[in-house]
Amino acid sequence: MTRHDFTERDIHMALDGELPEEERAGFQSWLEGNPEMKARSLRFEADRARLRDTFAGVLHEPVPHALAGLVTGEAKTRSAAAPRWRMAAAAALLLALGAGGGYLAGVGGLGAEAQSEEELAEDAIAAHTIYAAEQRHAVEVGANDKDHLLGWLSKRLGLTLIAPDLTAEGFQLVGGRLLPAGQKTAALLLYEDAKGDRISIYVTAEGAGKAKGIYSDEAGEASAIYWLDKGWGCAVVGTLPREQLLDVGRKAYRQLLAGAGMA
Template sequence: MSHDDHHSAVPKPPDLQALSAFVDDELPDETHAAVLEHLVQDPQAAARVADWRAQKSALKALCGAPVADEPSFIVVRASAPWWRRAGLAACWLVAGAGLALVLGPLASHLPGGLLDHEPMSFAKRADVAYAVYTPEQRHPVEVAASEEKHLISWLSKRLDRPLSVPSLQEYGYSLVGGRLLPGEAGPAAQFMYENPEGARLTLYVTGIPDNETAFRLFRDGNRRTFYWVSDHMGYALSGPISEGKLREMAIDVCGDLGGKPESWQ
């Protein structure tokens, strides 16, 4: 194989035009899926897409356009009353910042004795995967919930560990499906849930060398991720709902998966 042939065989990262078409849902299915996979491994491109989606959602909200066909988890936050009276420019700026994938350390005390700190790397990856895949309408998952048995068998084999999918029905969330993702030290799995209003949660699962039992919260904008480690497996439950509700759900999920959430109380 010549140097030119080898070079052409390497997929090129999507350019700005492709990213823009991705946000507008104008790419063919094959190209759309390729861009989606690239975003999980390219935080800078994922941040750009998140910013553009935030701006698009903010503009729709300002114009009163319906957004039911495109679930949005954007928060236009205000630091003083004049922000609430700001116009279009402020929405572009603040909404974009609300979903930017800037993953930095946090250091504030939380209810229940929790303390934000530099999150473990798998929690960051879970947050990025949440931000990339939950807005998707055509390709939110690789295997749908209708094939749950196959989904669990496939991901268990890839992660080399028996997996199970906890139910969140009592909280109003049904399983959408799941997908395989690249983790830091091996494969990872993402299970996606959705409620009747279209809001989504994800459960990220991956093997990790650490085995601490701490239960922590990671926040980025209006997204929240409760994460923990049990038997050398890292788990992260991500969503835009209140910390109290997400914590309650994470405790139940941990118990369902064989963990010991009583140690967090």
């Protein structure tokens, strides 16, 4: 049974996907028989496309830090005093990172050093975003050729690089690759857990800076735990819950330093 008394109301319903399936064919032939209604339908559709196009770009704009930080707890609310729980969360984070030397990105006093740590974290997140999403070409050298991988990356970076053992944390080495980092080179080691969640360890030979912290990109998807110390720049990047990423990151960093004889 199809209805024959279609009206302009049905044009809107059809456009919005609200016309019942069994009425669509009837509606279409009604439109064909009513050029005026058909023109109107096309016009509404075109206007809607214009509307959508006009605002489509908003989805791709970087999310302002004031908004993303509000949710992650890194930015304050606009009201003068930050709620108590947020202060507590920030304090807990500082404790988790350990005392001395480091400070959180985005919290005051960002100097020239902060520039390089931000760069380190941003580069590490960018590399992770690109390569962790790759299934077949995520790494240049796989874990099955680990000695070669580490020898090669160590040589190119001018560091003694080991691949931290994160088995206890549920992560296995997938492999690694060499990346450009400004004028220098960086190494990326990619790990994966049983669920297919990936984290990456990004290492570069940095200057004399000393800093550590957590950094989230503006889209807020991946976070980096980073250290700048002893001529190393190291960032552990992933989309894991922050506590877990902190835990894995610290274990990885300790092993990296030990492996290079610096711990």
